Amino acid sequence: MEVDQARKSADVDSTIPRASRIETERTRRRLTDAAHLVATFDRGESIEFEQTSGPIELAIQATNSDGELAPWLDDIWWTEAITRWGNECVTVRIAPTPDALLHPVLLYQLHMLRRVVPAWRIVGHAYGDDVRTDDQIKQLAASAYHEVRFVDQARMRSGSDDVDPRRPLSELFGAIRVEQRGLGLALPVLSRLSS
Numbered sequence: 238m239e240v241d242q243a244r245k246s247a248d249v250d251s252t253i254p255r256a257s258r259i260e261t262e263r264t265r266r267r268l269t270d271a272a273h274l275v276a277t278f279d280r281g282e283s284i285e286f287e288q289t290s291g292p293i294e295l296a297i298q299a300t301n302s303d304g305e306l307a308p309w310l311d312d313i314w315w316t317e318a319i320t321r322w323g324n325e326c327v328t329v330r331i332a333p334t335p336d337a338l339l340h341p342v343l344l345y346q347l348h349m350l351r352r353v354v355p356a357w358r359i360v361g362h363a364y365g366d367d368v369r370t371d372d373q374i375k376q377l378a379a380s381a382y383h384e385v386r387f388v389d390q391a392r393m394r395s396g397s398d399d400v401d402p403r404r405p406l407s408e409l410f411g412a413i414r415v416e417q418r419g420l421g422l423a424l425p426v427l428s429r430l431s432s
């Protein structure tokens with residue numbers, strides 16, 4: 238009798254892992270390349286918010302050459318993106334357009350994005366001289382970026398004689414990390430891209 242109960246118990250236990258395995262196999266998705274979407278300054282509002290599955294890389298050219306924010310980049314646009322891809326694996330990449338990295342409206346939107354879809358990854362791209370002042374260092378250290386990638390060269394600017402010389406990236410990274418430690422933060426991660 239004890240042997241029969243042990244067998245029945247073993248049979249029940251063996252069906253649990255099998256059922257879990259079947260459910261896992263049913264919900265598995267094939268690994269696919271990320272869908273790459275680009276929202277340019279001029280045509281970002283026409284990006285197709287397709288109902289896709291799988292990872293999405295969303296590159297955003299947030300500003301024009303004068304550092305003005307794209308008129309379509311507002312709460313309505315972000316709401317549409319979140320509605321369509323809120324449950325997907327999304328990487329938002331902010332292109333290194335002039336003044337985009339620390340544009341106050343964009344920083345506000347990215348903080349909102351981190352609260353609403355915390356699983357999305359936010360990556361900023363910038364040139365070595367895009368962050369020059371102590372206030373900019375503080376803004377970046379407290380920003381919603383997960384990672385900021387710096388191109389190790391100065392941005393090409395017209396009338397560059399009046400621009401402060403840029404700090405070496407190692408010095409800039411050190412200043413940002415000191416500020417992060419003071420705030421008790423570990424993000425954003427800073428990385429250097431070759432020029």
